[in-house]
Amino acid sequence: MILKRLIRNWQTRKFHLSLNMAGLQNKMKFLNQEEAQQIDEDLFNEFAFSVDQLMELAGLSCAHAVVRAFPKESLTREKGAILIACGPGNNGGDGLVCARHLKLFGYKPTIYYPKRPKKTLFENLVTQCEKMDIPFLSYLPSDPQLIHDSYNLIVDAIFGFSFKGEMRGDFPDIMKKLITSKLPVASIDIPSGWDVETGPVEERPSFKSEVLISLTAPKLCAKKFYGRQHFLGGRFIPPDLAKKYELVLPPFPGCECIVEIPVEKMSPEDEGVESKSTRE
Incomplete structure (x- = not known):
């Protein structure tokens, strides 16, 4: 009886939280490039x-979001194998940090870093x-099939x-x-190509990402994100x-470093644009 009451109370709190988050979605601040x-x-x-x-x-927050969206026990390939694709800028640095924390969380990250900047910060992250x-x-x-068969997902x-x-x-x-590997993609801040x-x-x-991890505040392009989960x-x-x-942003629960943002449904107009942009 007590357990049933606790479950009902938890479900009620979760329902009201989802309503509050849905209302916040309409007021949330989305940043343009200059503001960011x-x-x-x-x-x-x-x-x-x-x-x-x-x-x-x-x-670190990106690693937490990946763990939340892709629990290790749900992954089938190579003990949680993840491909982290890093670019030459700060986004790539975020990916290197994410890879390090995913390793500490028990995953098996592999990094692809084709263009490395010659700066001490990035060299230290690589080391x-x-x-x-x-x-x-x-x-x-x-x-691309070899990529698909070797990893569970791509961190973009x-x-x-x-x-x-x-x-x-x-x-x-x-x-x-x-893109052709058909692996699910978790993008850091914006899906690459957008x-x-x-x-x-x-x-x-451009990636049709399954998960988006916005940093600081969502960027304007996040209004066009219709994937499975969106984290801040x-x-x-x-x-x-x-x-x-x-900045009008969702409150972070407790001591968490991420918070999930509701994802809106795709409009018919956006369906056509997205399908074209994710072609090979």
Whole structure:
């Protein structure tokens, strides 16, 4: 009897929480590219955060989101094998930190990092991963089926909110291989290939991500995300900064570093754009 009452109370609280989150969705602040860049500048300058400090907090929250969305016991391949695809910027650094924490959480991450910046911050992150026996791929298999058969999912840490213009170098081919592998994708901050404000772009390969992990605050493109789960991570915004940018964000429960955001249903217009943008 007591157990039934506890279950009913938990279900009632969960129902009311979902209603509150749904209402918050309509008021939530979504950042454009300029606002996202300015918030970062304020964090570094006015609030005296360091890049590696924020990257550690962001990457840790990404790892928590991956664990929440893809529990290890639900994964069938190679003891929780995950491919972390990292780009040359700070988004790639978040991916390296995420990989390190996933290893500590009992997963088996492998990192693909094709274009490494020659900066001490990123070199140190690579060393930390290597010292934890996290393997790095020197190249992707030519057959996307091999990628599919080797991993359970892809963590997309290729391009972040500062990306603009066209993909250069090998990245269009890299994206096409990863998309063709048909593995589920968890994207950090924005799905790679998307415009940070408008969402999927028809003219270039873009991920149709199953999970999105927004950092600091969702970007405008997150309004076009119709995947399975959307998380907010990066629990480091000072109240004064939130007030300055009028950030309306969901409250983080307890001491959690992530919070789940309800995902809206896709409109018929967006279905056509998304299907074109995820082509090979």
